[in-house]
Amino acid sequence: MPGKFTVNVRRGDGYAVLETGSYLNQTAGEELFNRFNDLLEEGYTDFIIDMSKTKIVNSIGISILIEMLEKLRERKGRLIFCNLSNVISKTFKIMGLTQYAEVYPNEKEAITALRGEG
Amino acid sequence: MTSRCLEKVIELTIPMEPNLELVAAEAASTIAQLMCFDEDEIDEIRMATIEACLNAFEHSKSPDRRVYIAFRVCKDKLELRVTDHGRGFNPAEVKPPDIRNAVKGGRKRGWGLKLIENLMDEVRIETGSLGTTVIMIKMKG
Numbered sequence: 001m002p003g004k005f006t007v008n009v010r011r012g013d014g015y016a017v018l019e020t021g022s023y024l025n026q027t028a029g030e031e032l033f034n035r036f037n038d039l040l041e042e043g044y045t046d047f048i049i050d051m052s053k054t055k056i057v058n059s060i061g062i063s064i065l066i067e068m069l070e071k072l073r074e075r076k077g078r079l080i081f082c083n084l085s086n087v088i089s090k091t092f093k094i095m096g097l098t099q100y101a102e103v104y105p106n107e108k109e110a111i112t113a114l115r116g117e118g
Numbered sequence: 119m120t121s122r123c124l125e126k127v128i129e130l131t132i133p134m135e136p137n138l139e140l141v142a143a144e145a146a147s148t149i150a151q152l153m154c155f156d157e158d159e160i161d162e163i164r165m166a167t168i169e170a171c172l173n174a175f176e177h178s179k180s181p182d183r184r185v186y187i188a189f190r191v192c193k194d195k196l197e198l199r200v201t202d203h204g205r206g207f208n209p210a211e212v213k214p215p216d217i218r219n220a221v222k223g224g225r226k227r228g229w230g231l232k233l234i235e236n237l238m239d240e241v242r243i244e245t246g247s248l249g250t251t252v253i254m255i256k257m258k259g
């Protein structure tokens with residue numbers, strides 16, 4: 001069973017990295033969304049979601065990621081995913097999420113893409 | 119079509135409580151490992167199991183608030199039957215999700231069935247006033 005849900009936040013130069021926990025379900029998604037909203041209020045509009053610790057997602061958790069995408073589209077921000085497992089990557093493709101969010105193999109490449117160095 | 123089924127059936131009942139879909143998912147994962155599915159296939163089976171359970175939790179309105187899962191182990195496939203004793207539904211009335219609308223303020227939920235259909239090799243739904251069974255098959259090899 002998932003214990004206490006925690007989302008780790010790392011602030012970079014003009015972007016923020018949100019690291020999700022082992023199971024991205026409704027509870028974890030809501031926590032992620034709250035942290036995301038706090039960062040939006042701080043002025044961040046570019047986000048990297050690091051899913052290296054996430055082994056399982058469910059469609060309710062992903063629906064919260066779509067809400068984040070919607071908010072960022074309104075603000076001309078960017079949402080980038082990195083460190084996806086194969087099944088999460090496949091899930092995002094099935095849903096069409098990859099048409100609206102970029103995916104990179106790791107955080108370093110995601111940061112490079114945000115800086116326009118890729 | 120003849121299936122080389124060994125007729126090993128493993129049954130599990132879970133209450134419709136938050137996160138108990140993980141119990142079903144772990145059982146599915148263990149059985150799939152024992153059947154020597156590869157890692158990606160195991161993850162796909164696990165995710166489809168979670169989505170089938172969540173659909174039952176959310177939509178069935180089942181009076182007994184339980185999900186009945188049967189894993190039928192065959193030589194060439196794993197068949198999962200996820201059953202609730204709820205009110206059933208009309209699959210033709212299920213509106214397919216659309217990411218284009220979802221990112222523009224539209225409905226963001228309702229992806230479960232689409233994911234199940236894409237993660238598994240064969241999916242059938244038997245539904246009526248006595249409940250719903252989602253039958254999901256993953257072929258080996």
